[in-house]
Amino acid sequence: MAPPATDEMVAGYLAELADAGVKAASIARRLVVISQAHRAGDLPSPTTSSLVRRTHAGIRRSIRTAQAAKAPAVVADLKRMLQKLPNTRVGLRDRALLLLGFAGAFRRSELVALNFEHLEFSSAGLARDGASRRRGIQVLGQVSARPAETAVGQGGCPHCEASGSRGWSRDLDRYAGHSLRAGLATSAPAGGASEWAIMAQTGHRSTDMVRRYMRAANLFAADNAASLAGL
Numbered sequence: 001m002a003p004p005a006t007d008e009m010v011a012g013y014l015a016e017l018a019d020a021g022v023k024a025a026s027i028a029r030r031l032v033v034i035s036q037a038h039r040a041g042d043l044p045s046p047t048t049s050s051l052v053r054r055t056h057a058g059i060r061r062s063i064r065t066a067q068a069a070k071a072p073a074v075v076a077d078l079k080r081m082l083q084k085l086p087n088t089r090v091g092l093r094d095r096a097l098l099l100l101g102f103a104g105a106f107r108r109s110e111l112v113a114l115n116f117e118h119l120e121f122s123s124a125g126l127a128r129d130g131a132s133r134r135r136g137i138q139v140l141g142q143v144s145a146r147p148a149e150t151a152v153g154q155g156g157c158p159h160c161e162a163s164g165s166r167g168w169s170r171d172l173d174r175y176a177g178h179s180l181r182a183g184l185a186t187s188a189p190a191g192g193a194s195e196w197a198i199m200a201q202t203g204h205r206s207t208d209m210v211r212r213y214m215r216a217a218n219l220f221a222a223d224n225a226a227s228l229a230g231l
Helices: 007-019 024-040 050-065 075-083 089-103 108-112 145-152 169-174 178-191 195-202 207-217
Strands: 119-122 125-129 134-138
Touching: 007 024, 007 050, 024 050, 075 089, 075 178, 089 108, 089 134, 089 178, 178 195, 178 207, 195 207
Parallel strands: none
Antiparallel strands: 119 125, 125 134
16 A cells, blocks of 8 residues: 555555455564555554554454454345345335345445435435445335435444344344445456456455455356266
8 A cells, every 4th residue: 555545545455355354473573564655755654543553453353353254245145134124114124125135245234324314215226425436326126216315214224233133043144244244346257347346336446355245156166166066
């Protein structure tokens, strides 16, 4: 990361490293390198900001308590979740949150911070204004614009777990908030999405994590070496 970098850029970079499974010690070393690069250029270091410190502390806690990696909520999983939700105001809210989280490849923190005024509705879908970039979400067959508008509401999105569908308790331990973001990145390659298109939606700055998702999506593809071996 070439200086000067903002604290938002550094915090996002740390989140990407954590998503990619980089160890806590390696993340800490990269923070030191970023700090030294800024000081060498007589620039204020963004690593001392409260945002970066909180993000780094949260990542350390998450890595310490991490257990088995959570499964991505791919399209089939998402549809099963949606089918379990009742046709009530709360059900519409949860459906909108799941769809927005998946289609927008939102991190859980981004989804929690989402407010109605951040959304721009049009006939093609909706756009979300972020601090540094915009992302488009096309009209989805599972929910119309009106329920999404009602569900998000003026008060902003409440906390949403990817496994939030009621009555699906046997699978709850497999999923977490990141499962929606991972689900989009895993499902998109199967539909022919390019690395660039996936990165434009997820906001990843490096291809490393995106290629990891693409490899997972292609694990059981038609050209799988074992299936072509003629067994």
